[in-house]
Amino acid sequence: MNAWRKWSFPLSLGLFLLILGGGCQNPFRRPPLVGIISWNQELQSIRDNCQGILEGLREEGYLEGINVRLEMVNAEGDRARAAAAAEKFEAQGARLLITVGTVPTLVALDSTQGSRLPVVYSAVGAPNATGLAWEARDHPRFTGTSSEVPVVQHLEMFRLALPDMKRLGILFCTATPVAVATGTAAEAAARQMGLEVVQATVTDERPELVDQALAHLLGRKAQGVFVPDDPVLSSPKNLEGICKRLLAARVPVMVPYGSSVAYGALLSYHADFAEVGRQAGRQAARILAGTAPDQVPPEIPQVKRLTLNLRVAQSLNFSLSRRLLSRAHELY
């Protein structure tokens, strides 16, 4: 009787656990949480990027609600909100953090400093210029896919559209490092291409500042204006105003995002943000599958797209070449 009392329960429990562990799935296991922080959702490119992230994860077999929990937070251009989202995801035990845009990436890195939470960035315009490339190299938990298209390629495409352009205007806001970085790089590249550069900067998006900068560009007879990767001036409202003012002066505008062409720009040579999102999604999937973040190298956009605004070209009475048109991915 004592033997029965002593051994019955352990034996039964052990047998039960053996059987249970042999063929069962832990029903209490929850899919890993992946937090996605986007700077804002106003830009189509950002939305495409976010969609691309989901497609990239799906491509690797991660489906929302099935084997991964995706929670997306729109920072709405607010650093504090982005930081709070990052801290919340960390507190919730998120397996991975995906940031869309340069600012959320920087904020997330800062908010999760000291944590081992992997961060996969996406749609970062200038990782080298903003130091994120260094961060990725120094922090094994940090990787991602940038949306940076070499400024040279931008300008070559702009020159293909405007073969006679000699004087290039560059407009950006110095509030964001990516804008400064890409703006500065654009100036250097333009000069190497033999173009005369007229640069105008604003410190913020106040209309008077923007107007003043545009006046400066127009005053210097810029034949085309290149807006680098600038989260501030690329907002639809700012960009719409800029394009309207410059088109009135018959000065074509080149913008960094394909979706921004719709606001009055002539063209944009840009990374395919959806594809960038897919790349980042695939990177996130590899990390979710168990690969260490430092084993997932940062990537650059694999697909670049040319977007043309035929209406703007017609309004400017421009004749776009067959080659340009054949390379265009999207036309407005």
Next chain:
Amino acid sequence: MNTLTENKGTGRVATPRRLNYPIFRRFSGKILLLGLVAGIIPLAFLLFFGVFSQALFRDVHQSLSDLKAREGQRLESYQHKLIHQQVRQKALDVAQDISEYLKSHKGKTWEQILKDPAFREVAVQPVGMVGETFLLAAPDKKILLHRKHTCQGQSLEKAVCLDEFKAEPPNFHLVDNFSLQEFSLMPSQGGDSYVHGFLVPVAGQPLRGPKLMVGAWVDRGEMDLLLAQSRTIFKTTLNVSETLIENRLVQFRENLFYVLAILGLAALAVSLALARSLTRQVNKLALAAEAFDQGNLGYRIADPGRDELGQLARTLNRMAASLNDNTISRMEWENTFNALPDQVIVVDAEACVTRLNRAAALYLEVFPEEALRSHLTELKQPGKDWFPEEALAQALEQGKKTQTERCTDDHHTFLVTVDPCRDLKGRISGVVFVARDISALKRMQSELAKASHFLQQIIDSAPLGFMFINPEGLITEANAQVCREFGYVPEDILHRHYALLYANDAEHQQVIAELAAKGEVLARQVEIRGGNGTTAPARLSVRTLTDKDGGVIGSVCLMSNITEEVSLQRQLEQAQKQEVIATLAGGLAHNFNNLLMIIMGLTTLILEKTPKDHPIYEDLKDIERQLRAGREVTRKLLAFRRASSYEIQPLNLNNLVETTADMFGRTRQELVIHKELSPELPAVEVDSSQIQQVLINLLINAWHAMPQGGEILLRTRAVHLTDWDDPNWELEPGPHVCLSVTDTGSGMDENTVSHLFSPFFTTKEPGQGSGLGLASAYRIMKNHRGAIQVISTPGEGSTFTLFFPSSTAVPLDVAPEEKHIVPGQGTILVVEDEPTLRRVSTKLLEKLGYQVMEASCGERALEIFAERNGEIDLVLLDMIMPGLNGLQTLERLRALNPRVRVILCSGMDEAKEENLPSGVSFVPKPVPLEILSQKVAAALGS
């Protein structure tokens, strides 16, 4: 199985091999193993499903991986082919266009053609997004026109090197055809088949220009992008499918987890419950067996259940109960056997003791263990031998049961029962001796017999009739007094219903009703039917007897014959009537005496004034004689009145006879009464009234015996009895006075004479006699220690003779002799309420020479006496007066003057000399003058 096998030759029994692990030595371990094995089977199936799902997932994963690799490669190859076809077609088209251009521009030289933008547009064209065309010289395959100016003038390999950013120019694998050449990288250079191109010769040749050839190749990057999209879609499709399948499998495994968890827990619970249930039953059985083994036969297995183990448990319970009952019975039997106060000895057929109880051992002073197997004779102790050896022999030989009383030398008496014992076959196997010490019982029986005898004596000797009536109403006990008082013999009433005793059914019902209401009837007078058919009054007391539980066990009845009491009661009533008559007679005599006193006084006064020769003198003398006769009459009336006082005093029986006979004769003129009274008759100490009543009763009976008249002889004489033979009367020998009453009536026979003194016995017609006259005479004579002798002859008359013990005392009823008139002097106060009498008395006293003062009442007399205290020498005081009577006045007179001389006078004659206060004389009314003068003179001392 647990069957044993016996080794041949060795005879050793070998047990089969068993699992020798400790856990399997217990039933609980086996049950646990069984439960686990039973639970493993379904769990194993589920485990199989779990493992199968895992394997299925791995297979699906592997299959999808293989599909992704193989079919992806096939898809890419197919896309490659499509792109290659597109590029090849573009090359053919461009070659055709250039050929057309050359035909249409035959006049232009090669240099002109090269400068023609239209030609350049035709020769260098993009092939969609995946390739581009260029123009090269056919002989040396140097590129003439290309999108990239850096490639112009370079060989094809060099251009490819520039386009692919490779340092070393690759070697092409060239497939030559007349109209189409296809080139690609050598497999040794990476086998990258994506670098692919076509060369199409152009029909025609420009003027002064080389043989032209259109080249077209695939843009590796663009084709990668193009393929990447389809690859991505394909990969996404497979991975999503894999994920969904995996998710389904995960859900299945999760559900499997729940199923397994529930089933596992259920199996575990059922296994535990089963194991616990079974082991609990088995443990109960084990505990019960252990308890039974330790002698705890009162242990019971609780809740035995309904299965086989429960059946086994119930069987064990019943066996234990039976065994316990047997054990308890045996122990109880042993205890009872030893607790019996009787000595019990069991011997076998050889008379050897097989068992004896403690009482026997103590009495025989042996230990029970030592006495076993001893012969019965060895147990005999001096003075304690109660063994009936003859009975033992009879029991052993004849099987006869005997019971005898044996007295031992130590003054014990035993009731010894010798009973043979028989075995199952009916043979005598021994004898049981049971010796009961009945010494105390014997003593109790003796004492009980004494007590019973004493009680029976009390009952039989009780002066009351005692009966016990059982609940059925039958008389079961009746003492002799009942029979004596009511004339029964025991056989007449014993075991008969008590109702026969009642002469009056109404009284019977009243007794029953009162007994039912009160439970007792006390001193109730009823008429009882006597054994001789007569009835007699009886005082009956009945009380119900109950046992300790309150049940009625009968009733006890006490009754006594109260015939005499009733007779006395009636006599008392008669006496009370006589007392009333006497009182009336006294009153009448008083008044009559007053009248006689007046007439006598006046007559005396007239005679004193009338000369003897006067013609009326003799008439006055006749009046005086008649007055004296009247005074006798009133004296007899007063004597009759005194007779109710019931006091024994010496009397001359002759006076009583004369008085009674004279009074009775005056009322019965048809009878002639003769008197033969002895003059020398001694006195008798009797109650004159009772004897007078006896005499009157006898006279009345004589009168009744002679309704037509006759003669009665009253005779007194003195006799000396020496012998007396009538047992009903107890007369002592000696002098006696006899009074006989003889009539000449009808007489009586012997039977009538024998019942003559019975109460209520009468020969008279109803309403003429109560039957108590002679009964009361009988009682009166008994009380006077006398006797009545009856001699009667039918038709000749009867003689009743009364015997009284004679007395030597002087009779009190001797009449004083009359003397002459004594004159005197002095002052006398006459106190009399009757005016005429007072006046006559005053004149008589004045005639005697006295001075007389008159007072009409006691109060007036006191006033006069107080006023003229010294003058009054004598007070003549009437006893009966309104206001202060004579005695009260006397008392107050003495208060005024203790030496006052008083003569009381009264017509009632109740004041005797001995009853009056000292120093006081008494004069009865009417008093003749001479007596008055003597009394006054005597009072004044003259």
